[in-house]
Amino acid sequence: METRRLGSADLSVPVIGMGTWQTYDVRDSSIVQPVTDTMLTSGARFFDSSPMYGAAERVLAETLGSRRPEVIVATKVWASTVREGRQQIQQALDWYGRHLEVYQIHNLVAWETHLPVLEELKAAGRIRAIGITHYGASQFGQMARVMKSGRVQTIQVPYNPEEREVEHMLLPLAADLDVGIILMRPLGQGDLVRRSPPARDLAFLADHGLQTWAQALLNWGLSDPRVTVSIPATRSVQHAADDCAVGVARRFDAATRARVAALAARL
Numbered sequence: 001m002e003t004r005r006l007g008s009a010d011l012s013v014p015v016i017g018m019g020t021w022q023t024y025d026v027r028d029s030s031i032v033q034p035v036t037d038t039m040l041t042s043g044a045r046f047f048d049s050s051p052m053y054g055a056a057e058r059v060l061a062e063t064l065g066s067r068r069p070e071v072i073v074a075t076k077v078w079a080s081t082v083r084e085g086r087q088q089i090q091q092a093l094d095w096y097g098r099h100l101e102v103y104q105i106h107n108l109v110a111w112e113t114h115l116p117v118l119e120e121l122k123a124a125g126r127i128r129a130i131g132i133t134h135y136g137a138s139q140f141g142q143m144a145r146v147m148k149s150g151r152v153q154t155i156q157v158p159y160n161p162e163e164r165e166v167e168h169m170l171l172p173l174a175a176d177l178d179v180g181i182i183l184m185r186p187l188g189q190g191d192l193v194r195r196s197p198p199a200r201d202l203a204f205l206a207d208h209g210l211q212t213w214a215q216a217l218l219n220w221g222l223s224d225p226r227v228t229v230s231i232p233a234t235r236s237v238q239h240a241a242d243d244c245a246v247g248v249a250r251r252f253d254a255a256t257r258a259r260v261a262a263l264a265a266r267l
Contacts (some may be wrong), residue, residue: 001043001247004228007180009129009153011101013072015222016247017046018240019184019233025054029062034237036063040070042244048156048182048231050076050106051088061095074102074154074182076133077114085114093126102154102182104131108139108146115151129153135184137165144173154228158185159221160192161264171226183230186221187214197263204256209249215242220260223252 001014018039049057075092079085105111118130131154157166187193196213221230232243
């Protein structure tokens with residue numbers, strides 16, 4: 001699978017990862033164990049979670065088991081106070097072997113409070129990179145200000161043919177500052193794959209080693225070289241395998257990206 005450098009974090013990351021929102025919020029980790037197994041077998045080693053996702057952090061840790069050292073885990077702090085944030089961080093460190101590769105501040109919640117804590121952990125070698133996330137374009141200006149401070153190495157933002165606001169400011173800024181891009185909502189939270197263009201309009205995908213409309217959308221995001229890793233979420237083994245196949249596909253040129261965006265606009 002193709003890998004890319006996660007900004008200045010000095011981490012080499014496979015371009016396809018796994019998000020765990022909703023899909024890994026289950027009581028019994030055996031339900032999603034086959035999905036984790038499929039991702040690892042297919043060469044995907046980046047997993048993203050958060051305490052906001054219910055049981056997902058714990059369940060992901062259980063499905064990784066002894067293979068934890070093989071993967072890059074990105075999780076988040078999502079708390080309004082330092083005390084609650086420290087408790088979340090301590091719990092995650094306990095689950096993931098006392099070390100985490102990427103620690104993010106979820107939706108910028110109390111970011112001024114949590115950023116010094118994460119910086120302490122990074123200085124102590126407990127985490128490799130600090131990141132911030134947000135899903136809303138109204139907060140992209142604030143994200144840019146935090147990025148310009150030089151205190152974060154990654155951002156996580158939505159990017160798909162219907163959500164392209166990051167192209168105006170955040171993607172160029174990330175490239176200038178060497179900040180890694182974790183792409184959330186590559187399928188528009190599933191909205192973009194509820195319908196698919198007719199097969200005749202997707203025949204061009206074969207030239208890129210792709211078959212499905214979902215794969216086209218994933219490849220659309222990854223064909224922007226500023227993106228480091230895309231994190232679709234699924235509970236389906238087949239979908240996980242299809243997602244991983246995008247990791248070895250040929251990327252779209254500008255004209256083909258425009259073609260995919262036009263198809264999405266017609267759905």
